[in-house]
Amino acid sequence: MASDPRAPSERRSSRAAVVLAAGQDDASRDLLTRPLGDSTVAQVALANVRALVPAERIVVVVAQGDTALPALLGDDLTYVEQTERLGTGDAVRAARGAVGPGVDRVLVTYADTPLLRVESLLGLLTRHELKQVALSLLTASVPHPDAAYGRIVREAGRIVAIDEQVEREPGDGVVEVNVGAYVAAPALLFEELDHMAAAGEHRLTDLARRVIGRGLEITAYRIRDTDEVQGINTPAELTAAEDIVLKRLFVPRKNTDTRIVFGTGGWRAVIGEGYTLANVRRLTQAIANEVVRQGLEDKGVVIGGDRRFLSRDSAIAAAEVFAGNGVPVRLLPDDVPTPLVTFAAPHLGAAYGIIVTSSHNPPEWNGIKVFRSDGSLPLDEETDRYTDEANAMRVRDVITLDIELARSAGMIDERPLTEPYIDAIEQIIDVDAARGSELRVVVDPMYGTSQLTLGTILSDMRVRADFIHAAHNPLFGGVAPAPDLQRLSALIGMIRDEPGRYQLGLATDGDSDRIGIVDERGEYVSTNDLLLLLYWYLWEVRGERGGVVRNLATTHLLDRLAAHYGEPALEVKVGFKHVVAAMEEIGAVLGGESSGGLTIRGWLLGKDGIFACALVVEMLARTGKTISQLLDDVRAITGTLHTLEAAVPSTPEMRVAVPRRLAAEPLTHIGPYPVLRVGHLDGVKLYLENDNWALLRFSGTEPLLRMSVEADTPDKAREMLAWLERFVTAGV
Template sequence: MHSIKFGTSGWRGIFCDDFTLENVRVVSQAIADYLRESGEHERGVVVGYDTRFMGRYFARETVRVLAAAGIKSYLCNRDTPSPVIAHEILRRKACGGINFTASHNPYDYNGLKFSLASGGPALPEITHDLEGRANAMLGEVCFKEMPMDQAYAAGLVEDIDPRPHYLEGLGKLVDFQAIAASGMTVAVNALHGAGRDYLDAVLADAGVKVVSVNNHPDPYFGGAAPEPCASRLGDFIELVKSSPEMALGLATDGDADRYGIIDADGTFIEPNDILPLLLDYLIRVKGQAGDVVRSVATSHFVDAVARHHGRRVYETPVGFKHIGPYVSAKQVLLGGEESAGLTIRGHVPDKDGILACLLVAEMVAVQGRTLKEQLVDLGRRVGEVYHRRDNIRLCAEVESGYAAKLATPPTQVEGRRVVGTVAIDGVKFLLEDGSWVLFRRSVTEPLVRVYCESTSPAGAERLVKWANGFLTE
């Protein structure tokens, strides 16, 4: 029997293997017990799901467990993006939210994401608590359920449509008038996920010319993982590239919390470049105040922009649950991570791919330049930064010595002094010229994720090569 394990963004598993109705009921009971003990359960829970198999069925089972515990559920009436659920938690002042999604993972996965009253993902101390409760109940019928008709009759479940309120909130953050006035045409790709009828619809309603693709639900996601990365968006990239009138391609993942951006010439723009571009735009063009928070694996291009504008950078472990609290506390203007996560002050403390795409569209419309042109200009003003990422598979012999190697960092890397280390998540070597290398051990596979950054493409490639040699030689 598989144990319940929460990762960086909730509990995920494979259908009919570890992600089963029985386990969903157990985890739901663990959440119900936690909420009752916290004393906040009377404010109710927002419950939603994306376009995966049996999403609404899993959501209804959770509602039945919560109802039996005397906890009201606000059940979304259709597949709903994660950031929309976060927004609804805040709007209703609910005690939390439960969303059935495996985000960008393949179709044979599903997951359960538990969000707090803040609208942000549950923090590690809470997910560890839920793991303990759930694993203690595995194999036993420790959950209670109430039939749906009784739950409705008792007022313990209410069907809701959070879409209008969320879209209204976007109008306070995005200059739709500027996007429409630019006359640009935008391609939107929902990747068959819950983002359909959100990004494409709100742009079209504002008078923007939109070409929408993959905007119908498909639990197979067109036969590939719903991840808005360059390798997944080949056809979409070609669509943008071959259409002279197209200014941008905007994509969201399965639950629309991640984004993928295609420039007018078909170039995929990495999130590590989108974050500094938007930070600079918000400060320089929109005149907004505030600092920035990023994960330890995210590009220091963000730091260069912050330094240029005299803003502070906060660094967190990987996972938006660590970034969200800074947003909730209104400490920062922008929060982001290299894995296509972004939010801004005044919005939810969780990543929002819909908002990210809209802000990029506004930035291009207002400045009248392609993203590549804006990147060149930004590099001239704050300094160029190049990033690379690799996965290093470990044999048993090398794996046994991994921790010891990182515990005694080298004094030099590629002829440059190591001037510091960061160990909040993996180990990051900081070099004297601003370059850096981060090693993060996978918790599920015998591999190490390596992130490298330098002031030149060749320098970044050399760091990747050095990292491989450092671990394996």
């Protein structure tokens, strides 16, 4: 038969749905109102149907006298009562009078099968509409199915029977079974149900048998995820369903969900999946709405982009949206570092600064970071507000003004801000201290955006600098542009190959807000050690006074050094916005994270790898010592701790199992080492004796479970990390 030529919106309006919610008994009906995720069983099931069928065409069949479900599900649906509990066929038949005119096909499903995905129900409806058959049913390939499910019998690919009599042994393997959701034309559906009632047949399975017996064609949409088959008829099944719902929250979403979600460092998504120009426009429209609501239009916004694929196009798209909303834009030309935009917002007095970047993520990612007028990152409450608005927005709700019109109307200013940014850094960095030091460094910008700004600053300091990986390469050489030990082999090799030629290796990540360094011997220096050095330098040499702020994944040696100076130290959640907020709280002189981000009091309210590189050069010039010599000096005060980190892919199963195991059996030891206390500030942190600790934390920007440890000796650190790895992977 010919397929249905109508547009999807037309086909949707001609659908109706009958949702069976009368239950087998009071206990099964009670389960429909029990919590499931952040909703209830019945609400989840109905949300799936609402996504496919207009509310005014959804009929819910409830038990006689049931008022609880209608109150729960809302008054925009139609409710009918099943006066006798004769079976599922009889329940559908009770909905006959409520299925209105103009309906071509009726979807029949259940309120106690909320784990059926919207995609599966859509697949069933679409298959029926394209095949133009008499009846379509939902099937699933299930290993060792329960005997309650009828087995689909096929001949030459066609369904010829649904066999409920065959007894299956556990070794039968994968079997295609009838899930119990159907689609049929209303005339056929209710005519056959009438015949069935007259014959004393009241199950929907009998409907399929009768249609097959009449020689009419039926088809099936087969689902492959066995979790969808999980019904909820007992408390044990509800518990199993809760696990499935929780697991699904952590499954990476693809084309079926393009929501904008902020992590610890802005919004990031895979290009072509969540990251699209349409989403860029929706997000910037939501931020433009925020600007207008606050009456800040005259302040305008500043927008820049890094070297990633689509960054320039995205920056222009964002500028067109702000211009369309009457908000002037300073659109920075070419590619710029994230810290330059952080600086630009307060420098210009702009309402917001926006940078198109995905920081150190792999090349297939892009994203957007947003800065407030003072250059700080907005806190969760604010980002939630405009992401919620953006996600609820239709594309036609976005107001734009073409870039050329915006330029001619004076709404877009494309002058650079590179020189003011460099000048501001050089007002804090002692440029003259490095002159005459004859320092020579090698810099790896990792194909990112720091070459112009950092190169100019080093030139002004009369520091000879050789750059590698400075070309514009949106693929970043095929690796994620993160300045860590694994990705700085070229930089390390240059220093080791010519001993004495370079006193320092510097690296910045893809958007230049993180730093990595290599000492004069070609040894990678961890950010933990770098933070320790800089805090010592600021206090001892520059005479700065104040405490230190670190995130909970960063070395406790900072706390030891602060205690030595009689200064406070604060531990905060991962995310630089938390570091900055705590710095202001205690007047800290330094704030940083072990992942490579840092800032000092009086500079930006955000991390800046370019500024950090210049400060390290100043430290070497003013002390006249190498990095390794300085580390020896500091460790004489603090002693030594050894940190190790690892990460494993955070599968949905792991994100369910690990927190559950930690809650059920709180850890009292890591191997033989006793746990003194457990913190839940961000993930789970286990505090041991002598500033030793271990951290389990699911990343906010990547699908990873991160594990970090700090211990007295390298062997102990390795032992603790290996124990954590065994713990998180056990039984998953």
